Structures are given as C-alpha cells and as structure tokens.
Amino acid sequence: MPTRPPSSNAHSRGVLLVFAATVAWSASGIYARLLTTDAWTAIAWRSLFAAIFLIVPMVLFGGAGTRRQWKTTFAPAGLALIACQTISQAAFIGAYYTTSVANVAVIYATAPFIAAVLGWLILKEPIAWRAMAAGLVCLAGVAIIISASWGAGRLVGDLLALLMTVTFAVVIVVPRLDPELPAMPPIFVSALLAFLLFAPFSSAGSLDAHNLTVLAAFGATNFSIALVLFIIGARRLPPAESALIGTTEIVMTPVWVWLLFSEQPPAATLIGGSVILAAVLWYTISELRRSHERR
Template structure:
C-alpha cells in the first residue's frame, strides 16, 4: 500500500471510529425512556441491529456474503461470538450495573487491545498513543471516583464486555483482507436467538418499540458497521481509544435531553478524555503508527 493510500486509510479509519463512538453514545438516551425488561431491551435492539446489518451486507456483499463468511472460518465464528457477548453484556450492564462501572472497565479496552495487538499482530504502540491512553484512563478515573460498585455481577459484566470487545478489534485487524460485515450481522442474530426466548415482547409498549428501532438501527447497526471499517484500518489500541468518545458524549446527551446535569467529576473527567481522543485523532498519519502490511493470503476459489 502506498504512503498516500495508507494516510487516506488511516484518516478514514479514524473518522469511522469517531462515528462509531458517536453512535454508541446514544445508548443512555433510550435507557432512560425504556420500560421493557432487560432481556426484552437486549433482544429488541439486537433484532433491529440484525435487520439493519443484513440490509447493509446484502447491499455491499450481494451474493458474496456467504462465501465471505465461510472464508473467515474459525476467526469469523470467534468474532461473531465475541461481538455477540460484548454488545449483549454492554446492554445488560446498562440495566444491572452502574454507569461508573461500565465506564471504568471501558477505560481498560485500549490497554487490553494494545497488549493483544502487540502479541498477535506485532503492532507497535507509538509514544503519542501511549500518552493518550494514559490521559484517557486518568479522565475515566476522575469520572468514576467514589461511584464504583464492587458486586460480583457489576464487575463481571463490564470485564466480559471489555475483554470480548478487544478480541473483536484484534480479529478484525488481523483478517482485514476480508469483510467482517457478515460475521458482525451474525453476532446480532445470535443475540436474538439466545436472549429472545427470555424477552417479553408482548409487554413492550409502543414507545419501547420505537426506541428498539432507533437504537437498533443507529446505535448498534450503524455503530457496528463503522467499527468494522475503522478496525480494519487502525491498530487495535487506537481503535479502542477513539471509541472512548462515547464516554464523553453519553452523559452530554442525557444532560441535554433530560436536564440531568452531570456531576463535576464527570465534566472534568470527560474533558480529560476528550483531550486524549483529540490528541490521537489529530496524530499525523505517517507518524509511525501504521505497521507494514502483512502478507495477505490468496483467496480460495469459491
């Protein structure tokens, strides 16, 4: 890949990840207005996310969708399972744990992704990215100080969410020569199949269904689509770091929509996280964060 092409891919990847974080940051808006049970919430969002992703896959992949999924093999299965677990536990965490717990463990995602990227992909971590990760972690620490809940469930769900999210990022980067959209679509279908039997769709109100549609399409569907684009173009640590714009924007949307003013610690910490994201998003594309392309295996004939 030429230097010009690398710069363009990096720039587009950063834009995609900022867009993904923006989409995911709307989760709290719907959470405040939902009356549905947690299982209904998870299955409802996943249903419309699956339908959205299915349309995108059919439009972009066409008849090649199944062959793309088959070509991923074991990697595709692991990605679909991990993404199903990550997005499912994220939605459950919003119901069963505090926002502080979710934010705290989300701050670990860049570090875990960096370690996996280094071990599996031999990705280098630039000094700028390392500094930005440290700044972001400090910002989240300020946001959640004194608000953490040490219960088993409130710790387990965010840990599982963060670990599987890091694995998804690394697999998408590792198999970047193949579209991950079919596997991403499959992940939401798995959530519907597994969680659907526990949902109470009959008790969901018309307002709940509107929220399922909006969040399923925009928050999950478009957000996951942008993730697959960004994670193919950027090192894992940078992907997770840029996605943390969600941490900043989430409380802001709730403030604007429901007049729930964030605590001073949330505002200060959010500002610090914003600085970290800006530091990374404005890094030069040729600053040494782009590793040489690994050899791309030849596609097997269908």
C-alpha cells in the same frame, strides 16, 4: 507514488458523514433511558432489530458475501469474533441498565488502547510510545471512575462497561489474525445469536408499541444508519481524522441524557472522563499531525 489528496468537497462530505454517524451512535443513551423493559428484553430485541437492519448495509456494501466468506465466518477466528461481539453487545445494554450513561461512554473510549495492548500480546505488534502513554492515562481515568462506584451501586455496571470495552477491543484485533475474515457476516450472526440467547429470558408482555419503536430505532441507528454513514464518510478521510471526530461521542452521549433526562454524571466520572478525553484527544491529534507530515 504519493497518495492523491481528496478534494475539498469530498473531504467536507466525509467530515459531515462521519460526524452524522457519531451523532447516531451517541443516541444510544437516549434509547436506553426511553426503554421501560428489563435488560434481558432490551438485549434480545435490540439485537433482533439490529440483525434485520444490518441486512441493508450488507447488501449495499457487498457484506452479504460469498459462500466462501460465510464459511470463513465460522472458522476459529470468525467464531471468536462472533463470541466477543455477542458478549460486547449484551454487556453494552447491561451496563446502561446498571450504571450511568456517562460511565459507559468514557470507559468505552479506552477501547483503542486496550486493542493496542492486545495487538502487542497476541500479534507481537509494537506499541508506539504515544499510544502507551495515552493508554496509561486512560487507565488512570477508568480507575478514578470505578473506584468511586464501589459504594455507589454502580460497580456492576462499570464492570460490564469494561467487559464490553475489552471484548470490543478483541473484535478490533481478531480480523488481523485472519485477513480473509469478512467484516459484516460475523456481526450479523452475533446479533442473531444474542437474540436467541436472551429471548427466552425476555418479557414479551413489556413489548408494547412504545418499546418496540424504541428498540427498532435503537437497532437501526446503531447497526445500519450509523454504519453506512461512517463507511461512506471514512473513505474520504484519513483514519486519524475519523477517529478524532469520533471522540465527540464521549461528550455527546452523556450530554444528550443530561439534557433530556437530567442524568447528571457523578463527580468522579467528570474527573476521570476529562482525563480520558484529554488523553484520547492528544493521541488522535498527534496521529493526525503525523499523517499530514508523512503526506
């Protein structure tokens, strides 16, 4: 039986909500540049605020779960998810402190293709030729960015961005190993774990009103507001269309920082980022066309 297409009003609301979520996610670079704390403090306290604000969508969407769901959270697959999510979030903030926002944004855009390779290696899932081609092009773009950072003091940050991307790709794949694994409890636990791990190294003296406000807003928008907007909006859209809207984050994240802080992306990032953006756009548009044809 064919799936009933969503109404035009529902579709329009879905587009607006997913785009609003993308805008909220793209503000991460702004928060990182507004902070005057060290990276350890930023990781710890942003994670704590993320856990606090994640309680709202957990309750709203039933993510708080049952006792069985929490038990599943601490099963091997859940522990792997928690570990990778913790590493990903720590590397995410660390990368912002050690390389340009543009580098972090464009390297992160390769996560879906790394996840496709991991799915092939771990789950033996076939990779569509479009995904393979787009992934290879993205790899070339990342190579351009990292090679230019070798002598420019950004190499550690680029490698942290790559670590963030690889571990997040694992986060995408792990739930497919265990369909019973709940979505939100592992994220909540990973946020608390990051706080507990990095709080001992944080500088309490730098947590003035300004930094606490920025960290609270950072945790709220990335873990609560954006998540709620995306979940509600994505229900009204085909997955490929949600992904296509999400690609605008690649452009918006460095643009906000360039406009507000005059942080101009390096030339190699513009070249490599253009290569990655073109590959992502080509892949998502082709997937969107295929989904329309199937319907």
